[in-house]
Amino acid sequence: MKRVPWTLIVFAAGLLVPLLGSRFYTFVATDIVILSLFAMSLNLLLGYTGLVSFGHAAYFGIGAYTCALLMKHANAPFVPSLIAAGLMAAAAALLFGFFCVRLTRIYFAMLTLAFAQIVWAICFKWNDVTGGEQGLPNVPYPGLDWMGSVPVLGGFRVADHFYLCALSVVALCFAGLRRIVDAPFGRVLTVIRDNAERAQFIGVNVRAYQLAAFVLAGFFAGISGGLFGIFNRGVFPDFAFWTKSAEPLIMTILGGMGSFWGPAVGAAAFIVLNQQITSYTEYWPLTMGTVLIVLLFVFPGGIAGTLLGLLERGRVRAGRGGTAAGAAPMVKRNA
Amino acid sequence: MLEVSGLSKAFDGFTAVDKVDFAVRRGEIAAVIGPNGAGKSTFFNLITGHLKPDAGRVLFKQRDVTGAPPHRICLMGMGRSFQRTNIFPKLTVFENVQAAFITHRRRGSNFWSLSDSLYRGETEALLGSLGLADQADATSAVLSHGNQKQVELGIALACDPEILLLDEPTAGMSAAETRDTIRLIQRIAAERALTLLFTEHDMEVVFSIAQKIAVLHQGRLIAEGTPEAVQQNPDVRRVYLGERH
Amino acid sequence: MFEFSFLFGQFLGGITAAMFLFLIASGLSLIFGVLRVLNFAHGSFYMIGAYLAWQFVHLIAPAPEGFWLAALAAAVSIALLGAIVERALLRHLYSREELYQLLFTYALVLILGDMAKIVWGTQQLSVSRPPSLAGSSEVFGVTIPHYNLFIMGLGPSIAVGAWYVLQHTPLGRIVRAAALDRETLGALGANVGWVYTGMFMAGSFLAGLGGALVTPIKSIVPGMDVEIIVEAFIVVVIGGLGSFWGTFLGALIYGQVLSFGILIFPRFSIFAVSVLMAAILIIRPWGLFGRPLK
Numbered sequence: 067m068k069r070v071p072w073t074l075i076v077f078a079a080g081l082l083v084p085l086l087g088s089r090f091y092t093f094v095a096t097d098i099v100i101l102s103l104f105a106m107s108l109n110l111l112l113g114y115t116g117l118v119s120f121g122h123a124a125y126f127g128i129g130a131y132t133c134a135l136l137m138k139h140a141n142a143p144f145v146p147s148l149i150a151a152g153l154m155a156a157a158a159a160l161l162f163g164f165f166c167v168r169l170t171r172i173y174f175a176m177l178t179l180a181f182a183q184i185v186w187a188i189c190f191k192w193n194d195v196t197g198g199e200q201g202l203p204n205v206p207y208p209g210l211d212w213m214g215s216v217p218v219l220g221g222f223r224v225a226d227h228f229y230l231c232a233l234s235v236v237a238l239c240f241a242g243l244r245r246i247v248d249a250p251f252g253r254v255l256t257v258i259r260d261n262a263e264r265a266q267f268i269g270v271n272v273r274a275y276q277l278a279a280f281v282l283a284g285f286f287a288g289i290s291g292g293l294f295g296i297f298n299r300g301v302f303p304d305f306a307f308w309t310k311s312a313e314p315l316i317m318t319i320l321g322g323m324g325s326f327w328g329p330a331v332g333a334a335a336f337i338v339l340n341q342q343i344t345s346y347t348e349y350w351p352l353t354m355g356t357v358l359i360v361l362l363f364v365f366p367g368g369i370a371g372t373l374l375g376l377l378e379r380g381r382v383r384a385g386r387g388g389t390a391a392g393a394a395p396m397v398k399r400n401a
Numbered sequence: 402m403l404e405v406s407g408l409s410k411a412f413d414g415f416t417a418v419d420k421v422d423f424a425v426r427r428g429e430i431a432a433v434i435g436p437n438g439a440g441k442s443t444f445f446n447l448i449t450g451h452l453k454p455d456a457g458r459v460l461f462k463q464r465d466v467t468g469a470p471p472h473r474i475c476l477m478g479m480g481r482s483f484q485r486t487n488i489f490p491k492l493t494v495f496e497n498v499q500a501a502f503i504t505h506r507r508r509g510s511n512f513w514s515l516s517d518s519l520y521r522g523e524t525e526a527l528l529g530s531l532g533l534a535d536q537a538d539a540t541s542a543v544l545s546h547g548n549q550k551q552v553e554l555g556i557a558l559a560c561d562p563e564i565l566l567l568d569e570p571t572a573g574m575s576a577a578e579t580r581d582t583i584r585l586i587q588r589i590a591a592e593r594a595l596t597l598l599f600t601e602h603d604m605e606v607v608f609s610i611a612q613k614i615a616v617l618h619q620g621r622l623i624a625e626g627t628p629e630a631v632q633q634n635p636d637v638r639r640v641y642l643g644e645r646h
Numbered sequence: 647m648f649e650f651s652f653l654f655g656q657f658l659g660g661i662t663a664a665m666f667l668f669l670i671a672s673g674l675s676l677i678f679g680v681l682r683v684l685n686f687a688h689g690s691f692y693m694i695g696a697y698l699a700w701q702f703v704h705l706i707a708p709a710p711e712g713f714w715l716a717a718l719a720a721a722v723s724i725a726l727l728g729a730i731v732e733r734a735l736l737r738h739l740y741s742r743e744e745l746y747q748l749l750f751t752y753a754l755v756l757i758l759g760d761m762a763k764i765v766w767g768t769q770q771l772s773v774s775r776p777p778s779l780a781g782s783s784e785v786f787g788v789t790i791p792h793y794n795l796f797i798m799g800l801g802p803s804i805a806v807g808a809w810y811v812l813q814h815t816p817l818g819r820i821v822r823a824a825a826l827d828r829e830t831l832g833a834l835g836a837n838v839g840w841v842y843t844g845m846f847m848a849g850s851f852l853a854g855l856g857g858a859l860v861t862p863i864k865s866i867v868p869g870m871d872v873e874i875i876v877e878a879f880i881v882v883v884i885g886g887l888g889s890f891w892g893t894f895l896g897a898l899i900y901g902q903v904l905s906f907g908i909l910i911f912p913r914f915s916i917f918a919v920s921v922l923m924a925a926i927l928i929i930r931p932w933g934l935f936g937r938p939l940k
Contacts, residue, residue: 172744173932176879177927179876181920246512253499253503261487261489269507271472319745355753355757
């Protein structure tokens with residue numbers, strides 16, 4: 067069976083959104099695209115390396131502030147600013163990750179959270195640079211005027227142009243992530259996730275690889291944060307607050323961390339759900355908490371995991387008349 | 402090949418390994434025996450870097466590796482298996498062994514190739530020689546205990562070791578499986594000119610294949626020598642064989 | 647530079663803050679030590695404890711020392727809430743990966759936070775000090791409310807009391823065994839499930855008590871749950887998770903650094919705490935009293 071180029075298909079489908087001509091759809095699609103990168107970057111740690119980071123918002127926030135500061139105060143062009151956002155986030159991930167990977171499991175989670183709070187505190191208090199509690203409003207859009215002179219694109223709004231730009235950046239990042247997990251490097255990460263003790267004795271410097279994964283995840287989170295700051299037309303300390311770190315975790319669990327696309331599916335579900343629920347009630351956290359509990363108890367594999375499980379079961383039943391009924395369908399690996 | 406001197410380790414005041422001196426020459430098949438809790442696994446973990454000794458030295462190929470991290474010791478040419486089967490449960494059998502090829506040949510930091518196609522031939526050949534070819538695509542967690550032990554052996558061998566440390570390679574196996582496993586290990590050790598250091602509770606196995614035996618009791622080395630010499634040793638008869646009969 | 651009395655005042659302020667942190671963090675650490683669950687909702691329990699204390703004070707307003715009864719009732723209610731959460735939900739997640747437990751407790755944070763808003767609204771609430779401790783004394787030129795003195799005494803008392811129970815009673819032996827592993831515990835003939843429930847209740851009780859007792863000093867606001875939990879995390883990271891005295895020391899250090907940090911870097915006192923935490927972790931990755939855990 068030949069591998070389906072999902073990245074391309076999703077990207078192509080995404081390109082069509084502005085044709086719907088709805089301001090609202092473009093808005094939601096931009097939100098989904100940017101936050102799915104945030105969730106996917108986290109899954110490099112969560113699903114592939116087996117590291118539970120509860121401080122991923124730190125790198126999202128650093129990316130957002132870096133990009134916003136460069137574009138707003140230094141009038142820097144978009145592309146270098148965004149790359150700088152990724153690199154700053156990666157640098158912070160290197161510094162914090164160095165300490166975090168010395169710890170395991172829950173201790174790791176706590177320390178990532180504690181470091182994220184440092185970042186939040188800096189964003190919150192360093193008025194001269196970050197604008198403190200007020201944040202940095204009015205982050206400019208990238209200069210995408212050239213799109214106006216391209217046929218078809220010319221008829222779109224500025225927000226549509228930015229959407230296409232974000233979509234392209236995110237698609238590139240997804241291709242990069244896919245490459246990382248399919249390369250030997252990615253295989254080593256899954257080996258560490260499965261059994262870190264054994265991994266050491268096939269010659270893996272576990273901490274070095276964990277740190278590398280942490281830095282890469284930080285980089286992509288930074289890119290995502292940079293994009294989000296522009297999309298949101300402003301950057302605020304809340305971007306780095308610890309509860310923000312829970313969002314990509316919830317998205318990942320919602321979509322399923324056992325598959326490459328799970329977190330993106332989860333991000334889409336999360337955002338659509340948010341849009342729906344907030345139009346009825348202001349108690350979105352209450353609803354989300356309840357959904358999360360149902361998910362944890364009833365569908366621990368998330369949307370993707372549950373679908374894959376159903377598919378597998380269907381295939382077993384059709385193929386072998388239920389010979390393997392006793393063995394629960396296993397998600398073979400991160401496909 | 403491997404030389405330890407004055408090796409000691411205590412946990413919370415309990416001395417698990419107490420000033421052990423021991424050496425294995427290249428090409429030798431050596432066994433460490435002793436009753437449960439004699440410190441065999443700790444002894445192995447001190448050699449392989451999983452534990453840091455309180456005192457003493459470990460020399461591997463004339464180089465001091467005391468307290469070196471496990472991955473570095475492994476890359477120098479030491480392979481090991483664990484007492485409790487220690488594999489990558491969610492990966493397939495093929496991926497288990499292939500991963501060891503990838504990491505041991507230092508291709509792990511490679512981003513520019515696809516891991517699926519790496520070392521296919523080597524992995525298939527090794528699985529074939531272990532009799533695991535049929536199970537290559539099975540998730541390793543669902544294999545039988547005996548097969549999992551073989552996977553673990555495959556992982557260790559993919560690291561192309563010069564010395565192989567096996568901690569209870571036949572633990573939990575039936576008599577027939579034990580016989581097969583021992584034959585397999587002997588064959589592979591001969592083919593690859595491996596140095597072998599293993600622990601084993603089955604005395605028949607130990608005395609049939611080991612050329613040299615060390616006896617640990619309460620963390621201390623109480624006897625060392627050829628199987629005959631060890632069998633005759635009065636201390637060994639008292640503390641070890643005496644307990645069994 | 648600074649007058650002695652001023653510095654002494656800062657010092658006492660740090661101690662008072664530390665004792666509250668200790669109440670919260672010790673419960674967190676106790677639950678983690680036995681159940682191996684990091685309870686994000688611990689901060690929510692603290693907040694609900696505060697709201698309940700306010701509610702009970704108003705219910706029994708005429709009684710002169712009603713505050714004490716209200717505080718106790720709030721803490722007991724939180725312990726019961728803890729018992730329900732543990733028995734009904736949490737225990738089904740013990741066999742799962744930590745991530746599921748973490749997200750479960752986080753879901754509770756979301757739910758409890760909104761529930762508190764629904765019940766008590768978003769305005770600030772406050773409780774006045776009980777009449778018996780409404781006065782204050784002057785020590786070395788510093789005016790200290792009696793209530794703060796009481797808190798400074800309560801913290802160490804609870805620490806010593808808990809230490810005694812843990813080290814010198816049969817109950818403590820069971821708890822210590824439980825912290826090591828479940829099998830040992832089963833061998834002691836204890837009912838593992840109820841030991842876990844009991845520990846979760848005890849930890850929750852401390853959170854509720856902390857929340858109730860803080861009300862005469864701080865006003866009750868939404869968001870105090872997610873703030874305190876991070877402070878408690880930093881305290882246990884500094885002290886070492888699962889270590890009782892580590893938590894005590896971590897709280898003292900946190901309180902002092904925060905209180906003197908404000909003098910040195912007025913805006914960055916929280917930053918000073920973080921830097922200190924990083925420094926400690928460079929030297930001791932598992933915290934001051936923590937042990938490496940596989």
